[in-house]
Amino acid sequence: MQPHGYLMGRRIAIGVGGGIAAYKVCDLIRMLRKEGAQVRVAMTESASQFVTALTLQSLSGEPVFTDSFDVQQDKGFGHLHLARWADVFVVAPATADLLARIRSGMGNDAVTTPLLAFRGPVLFAPAMNTAMWEDPRTVSNVKALKAESRYHWVGPESGVLADGDVGPGRLAELPAIVEAINRLAVTGPLAGERVLVTAGPTREAIDPVRFISNPSTGKMGVAMAQVARAQGAAVTVVLGPTQGLELDGLHVIDVNTADQMRDAVMRSIEGIDYFVAAAAVSDWKPSKVSPQKQKKGEGPEVLTLERTPDVLQGVSDHFQTQARKPMLIGFAAETHDIEVYAKLKLAKKRLDVVVANDVTSTNAGFQAETNRVVVLTVTGGRIEASGTKREVAAQIWNMITHLKGAVR
Ligand code: CTP
Numbered sequence: 001m002q003p004h005g006y007l008m009g010r011r012i013a014i015g016v017g018g019g020i021a022a023y024k025v026c027d028l029i030r031m032l033r034k035e036g037a038q039v040r041v042a043m044t045e046s047a048s049q050f051v052t053a054l055t056l057q058s059l060s061g062e063p064v065f066t067d068s069f070d071v072q073q074d075k076g077f078g079h080l081h082l083a084r085w086a087d088v089f090v091v092a093p094a095t096a097d098l099l100a101r102i103r104s105g106m107g108n109d110a111v112t113t114p115l116l117a118f119r120g121p122v123l124f125a126p127a128m129n130t131a132m133w134e135d136p137r138t139v140s141n142v143k144a145l146k147a148e149s150r151y152h153w154v155g156p157e158s159g160v161l162a163d164g165d166v167g168p169g170r171l172a173e174l175p176a177i178v179e180a181i182n183r184l185a186v187t188g189p190l191a192g193e194r195v196l197v198t199a200g201p202t203r204e205a206i207d208p209v210r211f212i213s214n215p216s217t218g219k220m221g222v223a224m225a226q227v228a229r230a231q232g233a234a235v236t237v238v239l240g241p242t243q244g245l246e247l248d249g250l251h252v253i254d255v256n257t258a259d260q261m262r263d264a265v266m267r268s269i270e271g272i273d274y275f276v277a278a279a280a281v282s283d284w285k286p287s288k289v290s291p292q293k294q295k296k297g298e299g300p301e302v303l304t305l306e307r308t309p310d311v312l313q314g315v316s317d318h319f320q321t322q323a324r325k326p327m328l329i330g331f332a333a334e335t336h337d338i339e340v341y342a343k344l345k346l347a348k349k350r351l352d353v354v355v356a357n358d359v360t361s362t363n364a365g366f367q368a369e370t371n372r373v374v375v376l377t378v379t380g381g382r383i384e385a386s387g388t389k390r391e392v393a394a395q396i397w398n399m400i401t402h403l404k405g406a407v408r
Contacts, residue, residue: 005234006192008036009249010185013086013118015111016056017095018046020162021127021171025092026051029059031178036234036251037185040082041065042110044098065110083117088185091115093127093171096138103141119150121184125177126156130167154180189401191232193273196326197225198265198311200240202258204285206303207294214280215366218242220331221278223393225250228274231397238264240279258282258308265311269318269326274400276329277312278355280366284308316350327404329396332356333366342376352378353400377403 012032016025022043029039041056042065053064065082083089091098091111098111107116115122124145132138133156145151155172172180186192199221203211222237222245229235229249236251238261253264258281269275284305312330319325330351332342335358342356357373359366372386375396381403385395 005036005194005236005251006182006186007032008234008251009229010037011085011087012037012039012181012185013082013089013114014039014041015089015091015098015115016041016043016047016051017091017093017098017111018044018049019093019095019127020050021093022047022050024171024174026055026059028090028092028174028177029056031174032181033060035178035182037181038062040085042082042114044109044111046097047111065114067110080114080117082114083119086114086118086120088121088123088181089115089118090123090125090177090181092123092125092177094124095126096128096132096135096141099124099126099138099141099145103144121150121152123152123154123177123180123184125154125172125180126169127171128156128169129161129163130165130169133169134167152180152184186232188230188232190228190397193228193233194271195225195228195233195235195274195276196265196268196272197221197228197235197237197276198239198261198279198281199225199237200242201280202240202261202282202308203256204258204282204308205289206286207290207292209293212282212284212286212305213241214282216240216242216280217367218245218279219369219389220371220393221276222247222250223389224276224278224329224396227390227393227397228276233274236268238268238279240281258285258311262309262311262314265315266318269315272326274327274329275312275315277315278331279311280333281311282308310349312351313349320350327352327400329353329355329400333359335360339374339376342374346376346378352403353396355396375399379403379406 016022032039039060040062041060053066057064101112107113154177156168157170158168159170160166161169200218201214201216203213205211225235225237238253255261255264285308287304287306328351332345334341338356338358342354346354354376355373363370371389371392375383385392
């Protein structure tokens, strides 16, 4: 299975039970991390007979929760912390003993304690000997747990078990478990979609201490990225120099110049569903970059400039000849005749949507926390949106997904 990064930034807790299938959790962690997930593991005492905490810690890159009464662990990584932290809680292997204790509401070890405090979706991946799975008490426990809608199940599968028995009780195949986690962790109108966003300014060096740039803070682009992520998308942001942005859950590629932004974008565009060009790319760069600091003279100085690559135009051209095109969303920062210029950009760059804003108005545009925009679509749609940049981003995404539904 090719990783897609769909679980980018999703938080997965895995509660490991004491069964022979516990060793398979090692590969599960690896697969989840390849998909971009953050993984934290809790294990029962008996699980540590099958796989060590150190192994799971190395693979997850996070401390492993092994004892619910460890004061040291509880300070930074306690049971309630894990319950609050996780988007999805996976129990694998879910042994007969764990299922029995979870059913009865017990919280007496490192797995059941956080699970009892957890309010989100839980995925059980049972694995045990067939006789245990078919035992009337296990059957009754599973039935009772299945009655709860936030409890989900994958497997067990039938086959030859570790002890030679043949029948149901094998841990589900790992791709099936990852797929089930995907369905629980990634929900919303953009679930399974891949979004690439450019955000922030670029800096075009004049010499080692001077550059050409603009006052973009990257807030609008990152708001577009965050909303897409919250709606289920896997999001990559190619980000110019900015500060203090909330980038949790996003795959960020830092760049400085327009050329670097173009290169990073072109390396990341295959397979994307949406390209959002929110960056304020500098339109010019100095023709020559001085390797040393330029000393000032007495008279006026002349700086020769040349055009930078148009990143959005490059993406539009790239997909021109291809059967499968992403939706292209551009921004138009204007100071006058806003809609006229925005429409021209929509046509010239063959966009699906253009978001126009008046950068001279107060509480909108560069550096503001809020924004007020007009969104125009290729099919003649038009809305005005205002509010915090995040609220505006949500309204823009609404427009985009409606348009996609209508035209694709
Ligand atoms: N854009 C880009 N690369 C550039 C310039 C702009 O990707 N080198 C993108 C911006 O991210 C934005 C849109 O193109 O989505 C803006 O279009 P553009 O015509 O470049 O706007 P301006 O630079 O404002 O153009 P003009 O100066 O002609 O108004």
